[in-house]
Amino acid sequence: MKSQSLLSAAVAALGLVTGLTNVTYGDEGMWLFNNPPRKLLKEKHNFDATEKWLEHVQKSSVRFNSGGSGSFVSADGLVMTNHHVGADCLQKLGDQEHNYYRDGFHAKSRDEEKRCVDLELNVLMSIEDVTERINAAVKPDLNAEQAFAARRKIMAEIEKESLDKTGLRSDVVTLYQGGQYHLYRFKKYTDVRVVFAPDQQAAFYGGDPDNFEYPRYDLDVCFFRVYENGKPAQIEHYLTWSQNGATDGELVFVSGHPGRTDRLDTLAELQYLRDTGFPYLLERLYRMEVMLSAYSGRSDENARQAKELLFSVQNSRKAREGGLAGLLDPALLARKDADEKALRSAVAGRADLKDALSAWDRIAGAEKTRAENIRKFTMLEGARGGAAGFASTYFTIARTLVRAAEERPKPNGDRLCEFRDSNRESLELELFSEEPIYDGFEQARLASALTFLANQLGYNSELVQKVLAGKSPEERAAELIKGTRLKDIAVRKALVEGGSKATAASSDSMIALARLVDPEARAVRKIMETDVDEVKRQAYAQIARAKYAVEGASTYPDATFTLRLAFGAVKGYEENGQQIPFETNFAGLYLRAKQHHNRPPFDLPPRWVERKDKLDLNTPFNFVCTADIIGGNSGSPVINRNAEVVGLIFDGNIQSLVLDFIYTDKQARAVAVHSQGIVEAIRKVYDAATLADELTGKGRASP
């Protein structure tokens, strides 16, 4: 699973629409540590989630502020996470002679542990429910704007008070879509040093073909150590290592930071995604993937230029295919339908929730409007200026320049959101980026995009005719790229300084194109913002409030990158009539490499070839379980009833990609590295016996 999915989703999650659900299903749930599913665990799994157990697991869990999860695994501050979570740090530590990200890293002694440049880890020390205090400060007679300001004020007050009192980082988090507010206090660690990472080829074995797939053979693990005052931090709560690791059928828990879920989505919204949103997105992704692959095939230099975009397109394509497959499972949507009907009927019975009664229909209406406008919107506007009909870095720059000139003179609140003062710095960082632009690549992308534009909006439409200006897409793209000087950052700066006078007078081909397209692009954006997004925002807020009023906090809130506890069984599944076993082993890794003639991305790193005979090939390597996870859970420990480490989450299978919207354990699985595989590999392939001993407690006094 790439950073786009398990990581970035998490980063973007804070403050987004969240929801809740009452009827949990199977092993569903990303539960709050202060509201765990005690009854369910007792009844279904005969497990007592004691306060002590919960506190221990909570304080053993670590949040990576770069996105992702981890856990303490020794008294000396050792932290375990995924290689792909540690990737950013590994990359930044490299230099011309060292590529730690690609080749791995191993500190043979603590002296050799290398401090990360900008990594911060947080540990959640306490949770306090401050809902009443917040609600008391937000008087019912305030209008929306006043309420927002009052809420921000009391939140800031609570946070400051807590920081002053405890010295701990203190955040008030919004849960249940505003049904509850909790104060989270974190211990911060800023001196974080890398201890061990395998080669990237072992961590991400199977590359893109195996991404989101199972069975898997990945050593996606990485170890850090937190320091205080220049010494390894002494940690009270850390997870010990299980003797056996995960076994078939056993109850396991995942403690981590799922980034974002959309389980409040109405049936109408899911139907839109199933029938229009995902198929249309996939149509574009298929098209782009073929274009980028074909371009890459022409030369090594082309492949280099296109690599990053191709990689991201393939990752999105896989993720969306998985999501669509889930939405096409009628059992899942039937469950959603039943839940929705139950809630609607409860709402109908309560006079105090009258305003929410029509919310579902208003969302259905908005989805209809969205379906009608999505093609035009995607072609002309897209997300963050990435209009699919003009796919070119030059166009993105040109549009930003044209719009900045128009927007900046307006009062801050009246501007398009990306031009508000708060975003100025990051917008300029992007606009004046030295990132190289390759004209051949721009030509290939833009010609393909203009062809798509003509097909999607109709060749004879007025706008398409104006855009193509009497030329074929290929010729017009060449003309546009030849006629722009926006590669020169000085030219961009001059246009920013010159304001709307400068952009209006500019004869630059791309500036002229951006000017030409802007009225229609703005018009369709306005429809989407006003008639879709705003309608949905209001309706979802009403549904969330109604849901909370009906169901209370009897369940878990949508994921918000806060610490959650999930649980489930270690369990294989059936796929296309075949039983997929719950675990893989090292023998399977070597077999897979052999079947692929050791060709990338299925090649074994040389030391794995050399050390084959030393390894016990029957050692479990990866396994799956039914725990409810999503992007942000990367690096979460998988633990047993005794809170011992049995594995390490690093991916979800393709069937798990629907978990964004709805939980299912039919085939959806969390994919983890097995604890025994970790120890066997670091001992016998990487000669990291000291680390293995620290993990397994060998040489440690019995507790």
Place this chain on the structure above:
Amino acid sequence: MKSQSLLSAAVAALGLVTGLTNVTYGDEGMWLFNNPPRKLLKEKHNFDATEKWLEHVQKSSVRFNSGGSGSFVSADGLVMTNHHVGADCLQKLGDQEHNYYRDGFHAKSRDEEKRCVDLELNVLMSIEDVTERINAAVKPDLNAEQAFAARRKIMAEIEKESLDKTGLRSDVVTLYQGGQYHLYRFKKYTDVRVVFAPDQQAAFYGGDPDNFEYPRYDLDVCFFRVYENGKPAQIEHYLTWSQNGATDGELVFVSGHPGRTDRLDTLAELQYLRDTGFPYLLERLYRMEVMLSAYSGRSDENARQAKELLFSVQNSRKAREGGLAGLLDPALLARKDADEKALRSAVAGRADLKDALSAWDRIAGAEKTRAENIRKFTMLEGARGGAAGFASTYFTIARTLVRAAEERPKPNGDRLCEFRDSNRESLELELFSEEPIYDGFEQARLASALTFLANQLGYNSELVQKVLAGKSPEERAAELIKGTRLKDIAVRKALVEGGSKATAASSDSMIALARLVDPEARAVRKIMETDVDEVKRQAYAQIARAKYAVEGASTYPDATFTLRLAFGAVKGYEENGQQIPFETNFAGLYLRAKQHHNRPPFDLPPRWVERKDKLDLNTPFNFVCTADIIGGNSGSPVINRNAEVVGLIFDGNIQSLVLDFIYTDKQARAVAVHSQGIVEAIRKVYDAATLADELTGKGRASP
């Protein structure tokens, strides 16, 4: 260019809709040898196409009945063509120890020349216009069916009479869409032996990424020799070798057998293809290419299973992208528009052509119906049973069985065309084929197809709901594949023997699916056959007759796999603001391999690496010219004014793919191997000095 394009098109061409045009443009035209563009050549190029010159070139030209063109290049029956035209013969000559197709072949003496299994070459010896005799036999008062029978009868009579008299193969060919009928007499050669072929990697250097591209570096050449009575045939007319080969700007000719063009297509039809047909086909091809690539990436065995289909999808995708790019060139469609207006206004002025007046509007109406039905038709019916919504070999077999049972009891003329008696043998060959079926591959294709079906016809449509039967596409595909026994050929045979009773009673999952889909599939097929194809057939016949009445035989007829003469200039072109030179050389080949680190498909065969120092790297290798060619021209000689060989056609560039509909010399180019490159390579890389001497006439008495 793959066999799909330059070859197979040719095979399918005979008897298809053909057209004509009066206004030729630039170096347009695939001219008849008995109706050459004498005036144009004289005025534009100051060239006299004398009877003697024409006869010499005609009789030096060779038709490969496997599809493709060639020429005599020595008095001893040496024939030159492309490696990819000779591929079929090379493959059939191979055995467990010899892969001549892949590794090449070189007969060091005539004794070593190997006889092909089933290759027949034809040489056109004479053309006789028999239009009057045919028309006289087809009385004007006959109805369509009677006219057809009468025409067939007189054609057979003429052919038999000619064969009896001359002993030559005699075919009456239809030209100008029935405006003319010519009797073609061919000398047949059936003892054809292979003399020389390079390794396939040299012939098809650059593989798929370079297919339909330019600049190129391909030695796509192959030599055969025709024998008579066990000895090399002595040939009167053959092409001699040019001293210099093709030079920039010079006038050249191409003599060969273009397979099929559709230049009669109306503007409405081209607009349909531009706005609906090609974009929709490309949408499917993009989707399939990604699915097949992803499936292939999972294992070597997967890649092997998917290879052929993936290759063909990529080839079609490239071809259609090129065609669409041409259709999106407004200059081309404006020319078509002007030509069409001129013809329509001429028709309007003639009372005898009254019936054709509305033909254009009827075609436009049919194209509208086609656009409305194409998605459903493609999903449920497709071409030759290949319904895109059920892409699976099992489904194709099941549908054939279900329909055969229903169709065979009907009178021959009432059946769906593929079930007519004339097609019985080839249908059964396909139906009872031992070709292996891989269930994993079927699963991947069918699950993707059912997903596409749900999206295209609407998830909630009655048919989709019935097809999915309450399951997700993935699950349903697994269930269908698990539930069929059609892999067993005995099961298929039993169902054929059991007839409609057996298919109706069968509980085989795929048979049941085929039964379920059939009513709607037949219904949409009927709309397409009746309201589109038949309407167009009649309207195009009227337009063709009108065109012939107005313009006569003053121009060339659409391609029909008969011998044609094209001409043009050796000339580079501009692409994306860059000038593409007219020729490449060996130095460029080595540079390209180096830039790609000699990785497939840009790797050099070992002997090319060894012999690099022996080669004159400045020798021209490939070049382009503006001659009007299309699929079927593969292997055509490129000759100069003196009828000397200067090159060998083997491909068209991506911009030439629009030539199916309309000629353009802006960027469209025929791609050829340069005569000097051929001789230099066979001498210095392949040590085939004897062959090179035979070609260049070294050691031959001066004429």
